Amino acid sequence: MSDASFVRTEMLSEQDPPPTSVGVIGWLRANLFSNWWNAILTVLCLAVIWYVLSGLLGWTLRSVWNAGSLNECREIMIATWGSTHGHACWGVIGDRWLQLLFGFYPPELYYRPILALLLLFVALAPVLFADKVSPRLLYVTAAYPFLMPWLMWGGSIWMPIGVAAGFVLAYLVGRKLDGSVPGLVLGILSAIIWWMLWLGFPIQAEVFNTGLGEILGAGLGKSLATISPDIAPFWLETVISRNFGGFMLSVLIGVVAIGCSLPLGILLALGRQSNMLIVKAICVGFIEFIRGVPLITLLFVASTLLNIFLPPGTNFDIILRVMIMVTLFAAAYMAEVIRGGLAGLPTGQYEGADSLGLNYWQAQRLIIMPQALKISIPGIVSTFIGIFKDTTLVSIIALLDPLGLSNSIRADTDWNGIYWELFAFIALMFFIACFGMSRYSMYLERKLKTEND
Amino acid sequence: MAESMHDTMVEREIDRRKMQVSEEVAIQITDMNKWFGMFHVLRDIDLTVQKGERIVICGPSGSGKSTLIRCINRLEEHQTGQIVVEGTELTSDLKNIDKIRSEVGMCFQHFNLFPHLTILENCTLAPIWVRKIPKREAEETAMHFLEKVKIPEQAEKYPGQLSGGQQQRVAIARSLCMRPRIMLFDEPTSALDPEMIKEVLDTMIELAEEGMTMLCVTHEMGFARQVANRVIFMDDGQIVEQNEPEEFFNNPKSERTKLFLSQILGH
Numbered sequence A: 001m002s003d004a005s006f007v008r009t010e011m012l013s014e015q016d017p018p019p020t021s022v023g024v025i026g027w028l029r030a031n032l033f034s035n036w037w038n039a040i041l042t043v044l045c046l047a048v049i050w051y052v053l054s055g056l057l058g059w060t061l062r063s064v065w066n067a068g069s070l071n072e073c074r075e076i077m078i079a080t081w082g083s084t085h086g087h088a089c090w091g092v093i094g095d096r097w098l099q100l101l102f103g104f105y106p107p108e109l110y111y112r113p114i115l116a117l118l119l120l121f122v123a124l125a126p127v128l129f130a131d132k133v134s135p136r137l138l139y140v141t142a143a144y145p146f147l148m149p150w151l152m153w154g155g156s157i158w159m160p161i162g163v164a165a166g167f168v169l170a171y172l173v174g175r176k177l178d179g180s181v182p183g184l185v186l187g188i189l190s191a192i193i194w195w196m197l198w199l200g201f202p203i204q205a206e207v208f209n210t211g212l213g214e215i216l217g218a219g220l221g222k223s224l225a226t227i228s229p230d231i232a233p234f235w236l237e238t239v240i241s242r243n244f245g246g247f248m249l250s251v252l253i254g255v256v257a258i259g260c261s262l263p264l265g266i267l268l269a270l271g272r273q274s275n276m277l278i279v280k281a282i283c284v285g286f287i288e289f290i291r292g293v294p295l296i297t298l299l300f301v302a303s304t305l306l307n308i309f310l311p312p313g314t315n316f317d318i319i320l321r322v323m324i325m326v327t328l329f330a331a332a333y334m335a336e337v338i339r340g341g342l343a344g345l346p347t348g349q350y351e352g353a354d355s356l357g358l359n360y361w362q363a364q365r366l367i368i369m370p371q372a373l374k375i376s377i378p379g380i381v382s383t384f385i386g387i388f389k390d391t392t393l394v395s396i397i398a399l400l401d402p403l404g405l406s407n408s409i410r411a412d413t414d415w416n417g418i419y420w421e422l423f424a425f426i427a428l429m430f431f432i433a434c435f436g437m438s439r440y441s442m443y444l445e446r447k448l449k450t451e452n453d
Numbered sequence B: 001m002a003e004s005m006h007d008t009m010v011e012r013e014i015d016r017r018k019m020q021v022s023e024e025v026a027i028q029i030t031d032m033n034k035w036f037g038m039f040h041v042l043r044d045i046d047l048t049v050q051k052g053e054r055i056v057i058c059g060p061s062g063s064g065k066s067t068l069i070r071c072i073n074r075l076e077e078h079q080t081g082q083i084v085v086e087g088t089e090l091t092s093d094l095k096n097i098d099k100i101r102s103e104v105g106m107c108f109q110h111f112n113l114f115p116h117l118t119i120l121e122n123c124t125l126a127p128i129w130v131r132k133i134p135k136r137e138a139e140e141t142a143m144h145f146l147e148k149v150k151i152p153e154q155a156e157k158y159p160g161q162l163s164g165g166q167q168q169r170v171a172i173a174r175s176l177c178m179r180p181r182i183m184l185f186d187e188p189t190s191a192l193d194p195e196m197i198k199e200v201l202d203t204m205i206e207l208a209e210e211g212m213t214m215l216c217v218t219h220e221m222g223f224a225r226q227v228a229n230r231v232i233f234m235d236d237g238q239i240v241e242q243n244e245p246e247e248f249f250n251n252p253k254s255e256r257t258k259l260f261l262s263q264i265l266g267h
Helices: A023-031 A036-061 A070-081 A091-102 A111-128 A135-153 A158-176 A181-199 A220-231 A246-273 A277-291 A295-309 A318-343 A347-355 A360-397 A402-411 A420-452 B065-072 B094-103 B119-129 B135-148 B164-176 B194-209 B221-227 B245-250 B255-265
Strands: B025-036 B039-050 B054-058 B080-085 B104-107 B182-186 B213-217 B230-235 B238-243
Touching: A070 A091, A091 A246, A091 A402, A091 A420, A111 A135, A111 A246, A135 A158, A158 A181, A246 A277, A246 A318, A246 A360, A246 A402, A246 A420, A277 A318, A295 A318, A295 A360, A318 A360, A347 A360, A347 B104, A360 A402, A360 A420, A360 B119, A402 A420, B025 B065, B025 B213, B039 B065, B039 B213, B039 B238, B054 B065, B054 B221, B065 B080, B065 B182, B065 B213, B094 B104, B104 B164, B119 B135, B119 B164, B135 B164, B164 B182, B164 B194, B194 B213, B194 B221, B221 B245, B230 B245, B230 B255, B238 B245, B238 B255, B245 B255
Parallel strands: B054 B213, B054 B230, B104 B182, B182 B213
Antiparallel strands: B025 B039, B025 B080, B230 B238
């Protein structure tokens, strides 16, 4: 009998793994103390984390919450802990948090921005969670762009209705001509003519920023806006743009820029790929110009230079101007992110769509964009987050975003010299919003992935 | 030569009575030329395809055979000459192009299914959006054709979950859902594992038996012999030889054809 032959006579039964490789001990060994070097690093890291946290948590938690001024804060600190070092004075937040949230918006009208925010969530729900929410909510989404400015600035309901009617008109004209290029152009033209009639053109000199009806100028909408308190229902008290501020302003600019830059970015990305030379040249020129210029420059153009080019006496609302600039800025970046997604699609997808007889817009909407946007989700959300944080730059042109407000709060003798607490609060608010966007993008990526492979 | 036929040759009795060629013209190509930049890919192509014809186009790579059938549904644009499909001439008029594309189905080497849609959605998309057929009806049609290609149970899956052969059969079903009058096949089996080629060829044979007008770029000579009523050999962007399959394979006239056939059948 050769040594190579072997026959098992008895089968082995299953045994437990050694206790050092499972459970808490196993996990610790595998992840933190797998060898001496890693064990030393683990201990060092824990020490650093402990050092940072003990300082930070001590400052955050052993703090003064009820104080009307920085001096009062300091007195309480000295009375309690014997020194002012290492203690936060959250009194400033307690004292001014409404201002940080709403700026100088009239307190009795706070319900309007709050309502606008709640409606924003309702309007976003069918877009963000299409599989969980009734598609009927999309009507809210469609109405929101017109409802929101009315709630924020007030004035007559006829103003947003008139603007919305322009879009409906453009759609109807475009559809009548079967979605062809001349139909598209005619649709846009008819809407512009309608808006000119509705808003009045050229913009009148005597018009001031009093409500949405007067933001753009005066015309049919203006005359309705001025007489409507008596005869037209749904009149809201107007709030002027100068009184907007705080997170309300950041969210307002951020939401508009995010909401408008995605469709604009898609169009720019498609234009950049177009066979039509002039369309392509315009898109490339626009994207490269905007990307080559700092946002601050564009904001300065919006706040000062634009007046030089507009007819004298024009008063073109500053927040609207900033929104347009931030949107254009975001759209240029968005276009490049989406172009990356388009480049990732094999040409076979275009050919597949073409061979079935889908026209250009159908192919883009049903085949190309769903895939290109899915590839670009991380980049798109990064751009969104970047834009939202960039809204703090408007403090440079004297708009009272949270950072601008922190300066004016410090200008008050009560709170002269307070920095960290304000910035910590502002940072926390931004973090909550940005972290939310980031988590949503991960959720979306996960969801689209499991459906596919 | 016939004995050394490709080992995936499909052995089944086919019903030739239904495979009648009619006198009506489906595709008429006259004096057609195409260039890629300075490169003259298609030279003076003249081709008339009758309704119900099953034409296999073969030739060495780079001979322009794929480009030729891609010109028929305007995936490639020809520069001179005339292409008339089902009575409509292909010009730069987008309406005409979309009309012809909805009448002409196409299957690609790499299937080109839409990976973000289920099999059923792949099949119903064009009928719903191009033909404006109600969703329910489009789904019934889609299931009918998925049964025909023998994969109705995969309807809710995504293309990425299917094998290559299954994907190509879905691609065929997707084209059929548009009820096309002509089917173009651009090397439908070239990207498939050998054991999957048969299932795709079987589907194509069934289609031929139903009298579909077919133009097929392929190197499956067994398929050509069994199903085609005409084989076209292309080289250097020109039609070098065309004939009935028996005559084409057993008695090729041109030296190039002989060389080509000896190379693909001789191993």
